[in-house]
Amino acid sequence: MAVVDPSTRHRQAIERAIRAIPRGCVASYGDIAARAGLPGRARLVGRVLREAGEKARLPWHRVVRASGHIAFDASTEAFARQCKRLAEEGVIVTRGRVDNARFGVDVDVDAQLWAPRTAGTRVRGG
DNA sequence: GGCGTGACTATAC
DNA sequence: GGTATAGCCACGC
Numbered sequence: 641m642a643v644v645d646p647s648t649r650h651r652q653a654i655e656r657a658i659r660a661i662p663r664g665c666v667a668s669y670g671d672i673a674a675r676a677g678l679p680g681r682a683r684l685v686g687r688v689l690r691e692a693g694e695k696a697r698l699p700w701h702r703v704v705r706a707s708g709h710i711a712f713d714a715s716t717e718a719f720a721r722q723c724k725r726l727a728e729e730g731v732i733v734t735r736g737r738v739d740n741a742r743f744g745v746d747v748d749v750d751a752q753l754w755a756p757r758t759a760g761t762r763v764r765g766g
Numbered sequence: 767g768g769c770g771t772g773a774c775t776a777t778a779c
Numbered sequence: 780g781g782t783a784t785a786g787c788c789a790c791g792c
Contacts, residue, residue, distance in 0.1 A: 647789075669774050680787060686773035687789065703773080707780080711773040718773080737780095769792085778784085 653677055654688045661702040664729045666738055667745045668706040686711065701725035708740040 653676035660675065661667050669682035678684060689700045701722040705711055712719035714736045723733045731743045738744075 670776095673774090680775080681789090682774040683772065683788065684774090688773095690773055700773080705773090706775055722773095771790085772788105775787085776785090779782090 650676065650678055650681070650684065651688050654685050655692065655696065655698060658685075658689070658698050658700065658703060661699055661745060663699075664731060664743065665745045666702050666704050666708075666726070666731060666740070666743050668740075669703060669711075670706055671745065672703060682706075702729075702731075704738060707737065708744070709737040 654672060657672045657675040658667075669685040670680075672685045673679060673681040676685070685703070689698065689703065692698050692700070694700075703711070710719050710722055710733070712722065719736070723736075726733050726738065731738055
């Protein structure tokens with residue numbers, strides 16, 4: 641069959657993984673790629689976000705580097721937007737980086753949120 | 767099809 | 780946690 645371009649399929653998986661990030665939390669590019677079924681394609685996540693832009697309505701501001709650092713330079717406007725959006729969700733950003741140990745999705749309970757397919761057994765309750 | 771680039775990551779010091 | 784190095788892969792030229 642005329643399968644869609646692999647890159648297109650990957651892009652959809654990445655966008656879906658990004659939207660899965662709970663409010664008030666952040667995830668690294670590597671995690672997004674891994675949850676999208678593309679381990680090691682962290683750079684691809686960044687490319688998707690760049691092409692998507694704000695028009696895609698993606699919570700791109702919840703995506704940071706593996707070290708918790710904002711992917712942009714502190715002097716860029718994108719950095720200011722991301723920092724502002726995170727602050728509005730309760731995520732503290734200090735010196736261009738967030739506390740992964742506190743806001744990271746890699747804590748433990750959030751592991752269920754990242755479940756591939758819980759058949760509707762989505763954990764809720766805030 | 768090689769080369770440089772990039773919203774990255776892991777490792778070493 | 781900052782710098783340096785190596786690996787990774789999609790994209791434009």
